[in-house]
Amino acid sequence: MATPPTDVRVALLGAGTVGAQVVRLLAERADDLAARAGAPLRLVGIAVSDADKEREPWIPRDLLTTDAEGLVRRADVVVELIGGIDPPRALVHAALEAGASVVTGNKALLAAHGPELHDAAAAADVDLYYEAAVAGAIPIVYALRESLAGDTVTEVLGIVNGTTNYVLDEMVTNGLGFDDAVAQAQALGFAEADPTADVDGHDSAAKAALLASLAFHTRVPLETVPVEGIRSITAEEMTAAQDHGWALKLLAVARRTGSPEGISVRVGPTLVPADHPLASVRGAFNAVVVESEAAGRLMFYGQGAGGAPTASAVLSDLVAAAGHVVGGGRAPRESAYADLAPLPPERQKVTAWFDLDIEDRPGMLSMVAAVLARHGISIEAVRQAAHAEPTAYGDELYDVFDDAYDGASPARATAADRESTTLSITTHRTDEATLAACLAELAESDGVRAVLPVRRVEGV
Structure with missing residues (x-):
């Protein structure tokens, strides 16, 4: 049996915030860490x-x-905190080839080259x-990767970028x-001088690909994740x-689908009901909600960025x-046996x-109801914007909504018509291609002045 090392040699790549x-x-924690690992670090x-x-x-x-x-070749464990693709990719490969865990x-x-690094x-x-x-x-x-290894995860919803939140x-x-909000985030250290990766959703997309890969035991390429950022959102919206x-919220959404079998992964501005757990996540905090068949709903909440919090995870x-260097054993290997196909954006259900x-x-x-019905889209709820005077529609038109959508019709009104009004509509789940075709027809319909910003909804 091999003699345990007297210490574990650690190489650190990068001396930035984390x-x-x-x-x-x-x-500061040398003694405790040594006791936990089995040897000094x-x-x-x-x-x-x-x-x-x-x-x-x-x-x-x-x-x-x-x-x-040269440093990575004289370490037992290499900690890579440089960021980006190059030179970290080459350095991580060099460390692994030299027999060091990373x-x-x-x-x-990881989102771009995870499979090759796992291999x-x-x-x-090594780990x-x-x-x-x-x-x-x-x-x-x-x-x-470990706690839910015996369960079947069906869905992951997450606020995984503190800057955008x-x-x-x-x-x-x-x-x-x-x-102004971005400038304030930069002043407080929550946003980089160039916040593009955060506000355009690319940071969240990389994390979404990783979460989906873990949750569904499938390699999820980053390029399969449709992304929308938050630049178009206004305070009024x-x-x-x-x-x-x-x-x-800007959400990373990963879901296992049944028909066809596959996975749906996306990132974008998403509405959740005010009583949903993610609705109350404030400031630069992160939160992830996991749904699984046996455990049900689990929520993970905490600081998603910053030097000390991230160093805790490191x-x-x-x-x-280090414990595996001292006592043997290995971290769980990549689990990609399921090999589920990522659905293309137009086939994802929303x-x-x-x-x-x-x-x-x-x-x-009646016209709006007919267009939606023609595309096979049913309505979860519809609400008419309040007016100083209620708007008049005949009973016959409300009967159309009552019959087609189980009574989900706006409040009946009794006053004279006004020039314009706004209908807020929440649909049942449909695929992106069908939704796009329906919205395009509505936009061209007589009497429709505008289809205002469309947002995806979760948690209903």
């Missing part, structure tokens, strides 16, 4: 691009090096851990415009959604990987909410 906190916590080097740059006072200057490739928080790298780790018989890649301190990777929260809570009993993985700005005259409700 990396600096990893260094601090390794020093010895930091043997910190790879940086500029060794002369001023850094936090607790970072040992004698450990800084610009030779990242801990990374790099969701972009390389398996070939080298690949990445809890910090999704939702900061929230242990969602562990939950899906903070921006949207400020827009609805304080009435800020999009640009946020307020209107709230007035209708919704909260608008250290959790580091202790696990529930939608949209407003119709229509002429306020007899026959309009």
Whole structure:
């Protein structure tokens, strides 16, 4: 039997916000971490691009090096916190080939090249851990990969980007415009100088691909995830959604489908009912709701970004990987046996909410109902915007809604017609292609002035 090592050699790639906190916590909690791993964790080097740059006072200057490739070849565990694809991809491969386990928080790298890295780790018989890649301190990777390994996950809904959640929260809570809310997030350190990856949804899409891969035991390529960001959202839209009993969030949505069998994964602004668990997630926090057949609904909530919270997730993985160096064993291997097909965007099933700005005259409700019915779309709910004076429609038109949609009709009115009115419609689930065709026909219909922003709905 091999003699256990006297210590575990740790190489750190990157000394930014998260990396600096990893260094601090390794020093402050050395005794506890050693007890948990089975041997001391010895930091043997910190790879940086500029060794002369001023850094936090607790970072040992004698450990800084610009030779990242040389560093990874003299470690038992490599912690990669550089971010991006290159050079991390080559460095992670070099570490795995040298027999070192890898801990990374790099969701972009994993979303783009996860399969090849999993294969390389398996070939080298070492660990690949990445809890910090999704939702900061929230242990969602562990939950899906290990805690729910005996269950069948059917759905994952998540607020997985703290920047966008903070921006949207400020827009609805304080009435800020999009640009002002982003500027405030940057001033507070919640957003990067270039917030494109966050506000355009690309960060969330990478995390959605990872979550779906874990939840459904299927490799989900990043390019199969349709993405919409939050740039088009206004404070007025946020307020209107709230007035209708919704909260608008940027959600990563992953769902197992039955007919046809496959998975649906997307990222975009999504409405949830005000009483849904995700509706109350404020500020820069993250939350993920998991639905499974046996366990039912589980919710994971916490800080999704920041140096110390993310470093907590890194250290959790580091202790696990170090424990395997000391005592043997391996992390769970990639589970991709299900091989479910990601549905193309046009075939994904969605529930939608949209407003119709229509002429306020007899026959309009009947026309709208007929168009929806012609496309096979049923209505969950319909609401007419309030007017100073109620709008008059004949009983016959309300009977159309009552018959077709189980009584889900607007309140009857008795006053004279007004020039225009707004119908807010929530559909039952339909596919994206059918919804698009229906909306296109409505937009061209006589008496319809505009189809206002269409939002997907979850939790109804």
